[in-house]
Amino acid sequence: MVQCVIWEYIFPGEERVLTFTSLLGRYLYSLFDLIPITLVAVAIKLVHLRVNALKQETMLVQEKVKSELQYLKAQTNPHFLFNTLNGIYALSRKQDIKTPEAILNLSKILRYMLYETSHQTNPIRDELQLISDYIALQKLRFQEHLTITFTKDLEDENADISPLLLLPLVENAFKHSNGLNTHIEIRVIVANGILEFYISNNLSEQITEDPMIQDGIGLSNIKRQLAILYKEYNFSASKTEIDFIVELTIHLNSYAYA
Secondary structure (H helix, E strand, O other), rough: OOOHHHHHHHHOOOOOOHHHHHHHHHHHHHHHHHHHHHHHHEEEEEEEHHHHHHHHHHHHHHHHHHHHHHHHHHHHHHHHHHHHHHHHHHHHHHOOHHHHHHHHHHHHHHHHHHHHHOOOOOEEEHHHHHHHHHHHHHHHHHHHHHHEEEEEEEEEOOOEEEOOOOOHHHHHHHHHHHOOOOEEEEEEEEEOOOEEEEEEEEEOOOOOOOOHHHHOOHHHHHHHHHHHEEEOOOEEEEEEEOEEEEEEEEEEEHHHOO
């Protein structure tokens, strides 16, 4: 049919009888026309496979980071509970009448940890209330041996922050302070989406090493959490002859999982 109807329009001036050699040549010629299309199709397929591989790799990295974060937080809670129970035990040994109140305060803190920290972020006011409850617990333990100032200047008390990020810094200050005459200062400022957190404590004479090095779980844990959770932050810890100071600045809108 091709030879009879459209041959002269496609192959003008050529014989209508095809030999095997000429037919093979025409097939090869047609094949060359298909090569660019085939290459484009293969390139598209390879790009698609690469994109899927990158997505899978990104998901695996994110899962790994989240698992590490969960592990770090899982370390923090027992660490906190262990130190706090030691304080309550000291009260009970003295048969202090404030022991039941200390247990009640601990119950409030643990309730928050169990039921209010499953979210990615919490309002800063809730985290600061948790710190206030913890300070109240420590006041029962240290009694007249504790002098503490806790000042807050919050432009937005609903600003979001990752749960339990600040409490270990406060706990660390109590842990490494001078138990006979403890002085702690805490300042919190939230303005223009930036959190500024400052805490200092006088050092116990028994501490000869840098508290940041000595405490294998507390501050090193927090530094790693910050690296995972926030893209823009600054953390510094310094020691003088009498004080240990931690300063933390976080751009709250740089939360990595927002």
